[in-house]
Amino acid sequence: MSNIKPEKGSTPAGVGRRRSTILIYLFGALGGLNWGYDTGVISAALIYLREEFQMDSWTEGWVVTGLILGAIVGAAVGGRMSDKFGRWKVLMATAVTFIIAPLGMAAAPTTEVLFIFRVIVGLGAGLAAVTLPVYLSEIAPARIRGKVTAFYALAIVSGQFLGFIIGLAFAPMESWRWMLGLSVVPSVLFTIGLFFIWETPRWLVKKGREDEAKQVLLYDRTEEEASAELQEIHVIQQAEEAAGAQNLKALLQAWVRPILVVGLGLAILQQIMGINSIIYYAPTTLQNVGFSDQAAVASNLIIGIMNILAVWLALTYADRWGRKPLLIAGAVGTCLSLGVLAFTNLVLPEPDGFGLVGIVTLVCMAVYIFMFQASWGSMVWVMLGEIFPLGIRAAAMGVATTALWVGNGIVSLGFPPVLEAVGVGWLFTGFAVICLGALIFTWRRVPETKGRSLEEIESTFRNTAGMPAVPSPKRMR
Numbered sequence: 001m002s003n004i005k006p007e008k009g010s011t012p013a014g015v016g017r018r019r020s021t022i023l024i025y026l027f028g029a030l031g032g033l034n035w036g037y038d039t040g041v042i043s044a045a046l047i048y049l050r051e052e053f054q055m056d057s058w059t060e061g062w063v064v065t066g067l068i069l070g071a072i073v074g075a076a077v078g079g080r081m082s083d084k085f086g087r088w089k090v091l092m093a094t095a096v097t098f099i100i101a102p103l104g105m106a107a108a109p110t111t112e113v114l115f116i117f118r119v120i121v122g123l124g125a126g127l128a129a130v131t132l133p134v135y136l137s138e139i140a141p142a143r144i145r146g147k148v149t150a151f152y153a154l155a156i157v158s159g160q161f162l163g164f165i166i167g168l169a170f171a172p173m174e175s176w177r178w179m180l181g182l183s184v185v186p187s188v189l190f191t192i193g194l195f196f197i198w199e200t201p202r203w204l205v206k207k208g209r210e211d212e213a214k215q216v217l218l219y220d221r222t223e224e225e226a227s228a229e230l231q232e233i234h235v236i237q238q239a240e241e242a243a244g245a246q247n248l249k250a251l252l253q254a255w256v257r258p259i260l261v262v263g264l265g266l267a268i269l270q271q272i273m274g275i276n277s278i279i280y281y282a283p284t285t286l287q288n289v290g291f292s293d294q295a296a297v298a299s300n301l302i303i304g305i306m307n308i309l310a311v312w313l314a315l316t317y318a319d320r321w322g323r324k325p326l327l328i329a330g331a332v333g334t335c336l337s338l339g340v341l342a343f344t345n346l347v348l349p350e351p352d353g354f355g356l357v358g359i360v361t362l363v364c365m366a367v368y369i370f371m372f373q374a375s376w377g378s379m380v381w382v383m384l385g386e387i388f389p390l391g392i393r394a395a396a397m398g399v400a401t402t403a404l405w406v407g408n409g410i411v412s413l414g415f416p417p418v419l420e421a422v423g424v425g426w427l428f429t430g431f432a433v434i435c436l437g438a439l440i441f442t443w444r445r446v447p448e449t450k451g452r453s454l455e456e457i458e459s460t461f462r463n464t465a466g467m468p469a470v471p472s473p474k475r476m477r
Contacts, residue, residue, distance in 0.1 A: 030193045031091060031128040032152045033186040034098045035165060036159020037166075038121050040304070041183065043283050044167025044297045045176035050174070053111045057416035063111060066118030067125060069410035074126020075405050079398020081127075086207075087135040087394075088199045090127055098187035099122035121183075129403045134394050137385030138200035140265060141220050141229075142453040146318030147384050152310045153378035159186060160279060161304030171297045202393075202454075205233045232455040236450065254262075257386050259461050262401040262445055269438040270380045271407030272382060273334055274431030275372055278365055284416070285365070288424055289345070289358045299362055300463050306366045310373035322450040323379045324442065326342025330375020331439035337368040337430035346425035361424070376438070389458050409470045 042064060050060060074094075082090045101121035108114035126139035137429075140148035170178045201213035210230070217226035221307050251260055277285070282303055291299065314326060341364035348357045388396040419427055449457050 032155030038162030040163025070122025071126035078130035333371030
C-alpha cells in the first residue's frame with residue numbers, strides 16, 4: 001500500500017478497516033434520509049398548509065412540486081459536477097443545501113417563500129439522487145454492491161417514516177413549521193457523516209491518483225482482489241478513451257444507446273407507477289374516502305412501516321435473488337394492488353371512512369408500497385448505479401435522474417387536480433396500467449447485473465453491440 005498521506009474526502013487511513021468500511025456505506029447512504037424526510041413530512045404538513053394559506057388544488061400541487069423542480073436542476077448539473085470535482089465534494093455541496101432549506105421552510109411567511117425553499121431542498125435531493133448511487137456502486141465490491149446501494153433506498157424510506165412520525169406528533173398542534181423545519185436534524189447528521197467517507201477509486205483512477213484508489217479498494221478487498229479490480233478499471237478506461245466514450249457525446253454511440261434506454265425506462269417508470277401519489281398524498285387520498293384529518297395522518301405510519309420492511313427485504317436478498325426477478329415481482333404486485341384499489345372505489349364510490357372502501361383503500365396502498373419498495377423503489381437505484389459506462393457514468397446518471405425527477409414532478413403537480421376531477425378509482429386505474437407496462441419493459445429490456453463487477457457489466461454491453469472484446473482479469477469472489 002502506498003504511504004501517501006490521506007486527504008479528507010480522498011483516501012482512507014488508519015486501522016479498524018471493517019468498522020470504517022461499514023461507516024463509509026452507512027454515512028454514504030445518509031443523504032437519502034433528508035430526501036425521504038422532506039417527501040414524507042409534506043403529506044401531513046399539507047393538511048395544515050392548505051388551511052393556513054387557503055390553497056386550492058393547483059397551489060397545493062406547486063408547493064409539493066417545488067422540491068421536484070429543484071431536483072431536476074440538481075440532477076441535470078450533478079453528473080457533470082461529480083465527474084469534474086469528485087463525488088465527495090458534490091455530496092458536501094448537497095449537505096449545505098439540506099441545512100439551509102429546512103430553516104427557510106420553517107420561517108416561510110407565504111406560499112411563495114415556502115415554494116422557493118422547497119426548490120432549494122429539491123436541489124440537494126437532485127444532487128444526492130445523481131451522486132449517491134454512483135458513489136455507493138463505485139466504492140463497494142461486486143459481491144455486496146446490491147446490498148450496499150440498497151442502503152440508499154433504505155435511508156430514503158427511513159427518512160419518510162421519520163417524517164410520518166414527526167407529522168403525527170405535531171398534528172395536534174397543527175404545526176407544519178416544526179414538521180418542515182426539523183429536517184435540519186438529519187441534514188446535520190449527513191454533514192457529519194461526510195467526514196467519515198472517502199472518494200471512490202474509479203474517480204481517483206480517472207484523475208490519475210492510482211495509489212489513493214488502491215488504498216480505498218483495500219478497505220474491503222484482499223490485495224489480490226484490489227489489484228485485479230484496479231487493472232479492470234484501467235482496461236475499461238483505456239477502451240473508452242480509444243472509443244471516445246469520455247464525454248456526453250458518448251451517450252449517442254450505438255453501443256451506449258441501449259444502456260441509456262434501459263436507464264431512462266427504469267427511472268421514468270419508477271416515478272409514474274404511482275409511488276408519489278402514495279407518499280405525498282396518502283392522507284389526501286384517505287380523506288377522499290372518508291378518513292378524518294387525524295386518522296389520515298396516523299395511517300401514514302402503516303405506510304412507513306411497510307416502506308422499511310420492504311426495503312430491508314430488498315437489501316437482504318438483492319445479491320441473492322437478483323435485480324430483474326425483484327423488478328418483475330414488484331410490477332405484478334403493484335399492478336394487482338392498484339387494480340383492486342381502483343375497482344373497489346369505482347364499484348363502491350361513496351366515502352365511508354373505516355368502512356369497506358376505506359379499509360380496502362388503506363390495505364391496497366400498504367400492499368402497493370411493500371411491493372414497490374421491495375423492487376422498483378430500491379432496485380432501480382441499484383441498477384442505475386451499475387449499468388452506465390465508467391467514462392460517462394455520472395453524466396448518464398444525471399440524464400436518467402433528470403428524467404426521473406421530471407416524471408416525479410408531473411405526477412406530483414397533476415395528482416391533486418386529477419384526483420379532484422376523476423376521483424380515486426379512475427386515477428389508480430391509470431397507475432395500474434402503467435405498472436403493467438413496467439412489467440413488459442422489464443421482461444423484454446432489463447438485463448441481470450447481480451454478482452458482476454461494473455467493468456464486467458460494461459464489457460457485456462460492448463460485446464453485445466459488436467464492439468471489440470475487452471479483456472478482464474480473473475477476479476476473486
